[in-house]
Amino acid sequence: MYLGIDAGASATKALIVDRKGKVVSYAIVPSGINFKVSSQKALEKVLKSSGLSLKEICYAVSTGYGRALVKAEAHSSEIICVSRGIHKLLPSVRTIIDVGGQDSKAIRIDEYGRVLNFAMNDKCAAGTGRFLEVMSNLIGKSINELSRLHHKSSKPIRISSTCTVFAESEVISHISQGSKIEDVIAGLHQAIAGRIFNMSSRIGFEKDVAFTGGVAKNEGFVAALSKKTGLTPLLPEEPQTVCALGAALAAIRKYEESISHAHL
Amino acid sequence: MEIPSEIRDLCENPTAILSRYRDSGVKVIGYTCSYVPEELMISAGLQPYRATNIRADPSALTPSFICPFASATLENMIRHDDLFSGFVVAHTCDPMWRLYDILKKKTSKPLFLLRVPHNTKNELSLGFFKKELVRFKTFLEENFEVNIDDDAMFNSISLCNESRDLLKSIYMLNSNNKHKVEASDRFRVVLACMWMPKAEFNVKVKGLNFDNSKTLGDVRLHVNGTAIYESSLIKIVEESGGFIASDDLCTGSRYFWNNVEESDDPISALSYRYLLRTPCPSQSPLEDRLDYINFMVREFQVQGVLTFAKRFCDPILYDSVHIRSMLSKNDIPTMVIEYENPAQEIGRIKSRVEAFIESVGG
Structure with missing residues (x-):
């Protein structure tokens, strides 16, 4: 069995695959402030749900923002891991739009799942899951509710500021002027979609396009981004663990390499 | 082969060498970029020292939307002003030009602005830059009381x-x-x-x-x-x-x-x-x-x-x-x-x- 751990800025994901790359089990836990703790928790959870013991894991690869702090045999960048993961799940994909807690990225890959080009957001929360988290706290609705309420909106508000801090005060003024909460939510989704569209346009949208990362679980955001790009995206069953899957697949490859080196 | 620890240490903290120069009576002239000919400063008996942003945060004297490299370089020049005998700023990109304006107000040391033409590849620019270098040479001669001869x-x-x-x-x-x-x-x-x-x-x-x-x-x-x-x-x-x-x-x-x-x-x-x-x-x-x-x-x-x-x-x-x-x-x-x-x-x-x-x- 092979383990991939994706220590993301917001959530830590652990995923186990078998020798053939088939997903055995996965677990998602909040990252908190200590990646060592969160990765240990995710590992315990995934071992428990799969009924496996640590001894049965041949090789582990870590990825994500906190990858260097996670106990693993090797680590790999999240760009490469997301690409490998999506290629395994949806081989027709050539462009990935991945929106996580702190990073958003657009990646172009070839027919073998190799990275051709990528673009990433700057060190700024606008256009990431963090932006939505801040806003959901502000308006007192959970992230799950954002998704549901988005579709009730008939007249989304327009957020002109791309900065999370300034957008926050813009949202407050909209609410105090009596805008409907669903229109505010739809406006927020449109703002983040617009930001990601601009970033992704730098590398282009070759079909098929897939959305991944935790934010791709938010249907309101997916609808806004689909509308903005004019594309019908492919969505993996569990968009949040694609990167961890890529890391687990890298673990198989690295384990086999280490075995063949040992025989040389 | 490992490079000498002296070079390694110097790169971590280049300002340390400025104190060495001061203690041994060497006059140091700080300059900003590779357009400033070190040759002229050396012929004036000065030690050229490339000013850097190492170990400095951007200066509070510049707005936050200016190049942080130029701003931190300015900060270092002002902070170590007493270790320099003079400064040369090349007028290249815009922030360097602003750096000169601020340094002019902040230093009591001789300061020279070397104007570098933008279109570098024609006779007009070459003629202009040659005049600039003559002006630079005169600046060095007058301020450091030396005569820079051809030899x-x-x-x-x-x-x-x-x-x-x-x-x-x-x-x-x-x-x-x-x-x-x-x-x-x-x-x-x-x-x-x-x-x-x-x-x-x-x-x-x-x-x-x-x-x-x-x-x-x-x-x-x-x-x-x-x-x-x-x-x-x-x-x-x-x-x-x-x-x-x-x-x-x-x-x-x-x-x-x-x-x-x-x-x-x-x-x-x-x-x-x-x-x-x-x-x-x-x-x-x-x-x-x-x-x-x-x-x-x-x-x-x-x-x-x-x-x-x-x-x-x-x-x-x-x-x-x-x-x-x-x-x-x-x-x-x-x-x-x-x-x-x-x-x-x-x-x-x-x-x-x-x-x-x-x-x-x-």
């Missing part, structure tokens, strides 16, 4: 040419797909040349043998960008599996690539060398810079080009679009990484560099 200039030109030859010979060890010098070692040696006395530097570096150094990364890259003094950036590339085969940095090959002709007319020779040397993104015509990068990419057989752009570094960012489109025709991938202070954003930079190197290396 003094011949000597300093020959001394600096020797340093440049040494740096270039180390650099060429990596040409044609060879991998003999680690980028971080080479980077430190180039920086040391901007801070140490040239004669001392030449003796020290002549004895170095780089032929069998350790091997870190193996994906061959060309690096360009804003003047880099932070060895941590070079280290990130090496630790991510990259090998910086070549560069066109102001703190890299641009500093030493061309020599000054040792002719009867030293001022003309200097003006030719400094205007026609490796193109600078802020001053040179774009085509010259593209040609040079193309040449380096071929000569050093690089697989990808990495640009480190300091936040708000317009010349680098504008050029990067043209560089990308030129290199994509030859299937050479490029990546621009915008940064502010590497010490505070290592994780963010590393994610991008690693992903780029992994994708270039296949």
Whole structure:
């Protein structure tokens, strides 16, 4: 069995695959402030749900923002891991739009799942899951509710500021002027979609396009981004663990390499 | 072979050498970029010292939307004002020009603004720059009460040419797909040349043998960008599996690539060398810079080009679009990484560099 751990800025994901790359089990836990703790928790959870013991894991690869702090045999960048993961799940994909807690990225890959080009957001929360988290706290609705309420909106508000801090005060003024909460939510989704569209346009949208990362679980955001790009995206069953899957697949490859080196 | 610890320490804290100069009675003149001819300062009996942003935060005297490199360099110059005998600022990009304006108000030391023409490749510019160099020479003579004669200039030109030859010979060890010098070692040696006395530097570096150094990364890259003094950036590339085969940095090959002709007319020779040397993104015509990068990419057989752009570094960012489109025709991938202070954003930079190197290396 092979383990991939994706220590993301917001959530830590652990995923186990078998020798053939088939997903055995996965677990998602909040990252908190200590990646060592969160990765240990995710590992315990995934071992428990799969009924496996640590001894049965041949090789582990870590990825994500906190990858260097996670106990693993090797680590790999999240760009490469997301690409490998999506290629395994949806081989027709050539462009990935991945929106996580702190990073958003657009990646172009070839027919073998190799990275051709990528673009990433700057060190700024606008256009990431963090932006939505801040806003959901502000308006007192959970992230799950954002998704549901988005579709009730008939007249989304327009957020002109791309900065999370300034957008926050813009949202407050909209609410105090009596805008409907669903229109505010739809406006927020449109703002983040617009930001990601601009970033992704730098590398282009070759079909098929897939959305991944935790934010791709938010249907309101997916609808806004689909509308903005004019594309019908492919969505993996569990968009949040694609990167961890890529890391687990890298673990198989690295384990086999280490075995063949040992025989040389 | 390991580079001497003296050079290593100097790169971590270059201002330490300023106290050494003061204690031994050496007059130091701080200058901002590789357009300022060190030869003239040396012929005036001064020790040139390239001002840097190392160990300084951007100055509170500049707005937050100005290049943090220029701003932190200003901060260092003001903070160590008492260790300098004078300053020279080259009028290149806009922030450098602003830096001059602020320094003018903050220093009591002689300060010179060297105007560098934007179109570097014509007779008009060469004539103009020659006059600027005469003006610079007069500034040095008047403020430091020396007479700079031709012989003094011949000597300093020959001394600096020797340093440049040494740096270039180390650099060429990596040409044609060879991998003999680690980028971080080479980077430190180039920086040391901007801070140490040239004669001392030449003796020290002549004895170095780089032929069998350790091997870190193996994906061959060309690096360009804003003047880099932070060895941590070079280290990130090496630790991510990259090998910086070549560069066109102001703190890299641009500093030493061309020599000054040792002719009867030293001022003309200097003006030719400094205007026609490796193109600078802020001053040179774009085509010259593209040609040079193309040449380096071929000569050093690089697989990808990495640009480190300091936040708000317009010349680098504008050029990067043209560089990308030129290199994509030859299937050479490029990546621009915008940064502010590497010490505070290592994780963010590393994610991008690693992903780029992994994708270039296949």
